[in-house]
Amino acid sequence: MTASDQELLGRCAKIGVSSWxxxxxxxxxxxxxxxxxxxxxxxxxxxFAVTARQQVGRLGDFDKSHFAVGPLVASAGPGNxxxxxxxxxxxxxMGGLAALATKQQGASGVVxxxxxxxxxxxxxxxxxxxxxxxxxxxxxxxxKLQSQGEPVTVGGVRVAQGDLVVGDDTGIVVVPRAxxxxxxxxxxxxxxxxxxxxxxxxxxxxxxEAAAAAGYLPSRG
Numbered sequence: 001m002t003a004s005d006q007e008l009l010g011r012c013a014k015i016g017v018s019s020w021x022x023x024x025x026x027x028x029x030x031x032x033x034x035x036x037x038x039x040x041x042x043x044x045x046x047x048f049a050v051t052a053r054q055q056v057g058r059l060g061d062f063d064k065s066h067f068a069v070g071p072l073v074a075s076a077g078p079g080n081x082x083x084x085x086x087x088x089x090x091x092x093x094m095g096g097l098a099a100l101a102t103k104q105q106g107a108s109g110v111v112x113x114x115x116x117x118x119x120x121x122x123x124x125x126x127x128x129x130x131x132x133x134x135x136x137x138x139x140x141x142x143x144k145l146q147s148q149g150e151p152v153t154v155g156g157v158r159v160a161q162g163d164l165v166v167g168d169d170t171g172i173v174v175v176p177r178a179x180x181x182x183x184x185x186x187x188x189x190x191x192x193x194x195x196x197x198x199x200x201x202x203x204x205x206x207x208x209e210a211a212a213a214a215g216y217l218p219s220r221g
Contacts, residue, residue: 001079005048008180009079013046015187017170019194023186027179033155033172035088036111039119040099041128045167047081047108049159049174051152054114055144056089068145073098075148076107081165085152086114090133091142096121103127111165111172113154130172 001009024031052072055062072093076082082102084093094102094110096118102110103125115133116122122129132155151160157174159165164175164183175183193214200210 017168019187019190020173023183026186031174036130036155038130040123045109045128047079049083049163050075050080051083052148053085053146053152055146062144064140066144073101078106081108082110083159084112090135092117093139099127100125
């Protein structure tokens with residue numbers, strides 16, 4: 001990751017998901033993921049997407065080697081968020097060992113539109129991970145790594161390689177890389193307004209008075 005990307009992520013990581021969501025609304029972008037739950041990790045997660053799609057079959061449709069968890073994990077390094085599209089299937093693509101390897105590589109997080117398992121082991125790694133399901137059903141002989149680096153759909157949102165992904169206790173958003181500069185400008189403006197409103201409330205103003213003085217309805221209201 002370049003120094004400019006590191007600086008960009010540093011700015012993006014200061015902004016919560018609610019503010020990002022409001023900024024995307026201003027730009028008419030649908031970037032809020034649906035139906036996924038944070039399973040592991042804490043605090044805010046922020047990084048650039050690395051994408052993967054897995055084909056779903058019945059037990060025995062694929063060879064164990066087709067699962068290809070090694071290349072899947074290897075694709076995510078520092079500043080990256082692994083975004084896995086399994087079409088929402090309740091089949092696990094990541095367990096404790098894969099999570100440990102992903103964490104040790106320095107990945108920012110993992111988001112799976114499918115399932116993970118070994119949740120106690122994943123939580124022990126402190127890897128930031130969200131998924132649609134937690135299921136013991138293995139992906140071995142049920143999943144085939146179909147593509148990496150191509151656009152995928154996760155949580156109902158199209159995700160391309162290099163898009164910004166931000167997650168916190170409120171949810172997960174994806175910001176298209178081509179729109180990131182505009183979205184970041186909007187999000188930083190929203191955060192600045194929220195801070196002014198908070199300052200006035202702490203000084204004794206009512207919520208309505210503080211919001212009116214700022215000239216904008218705050219995103220944290």
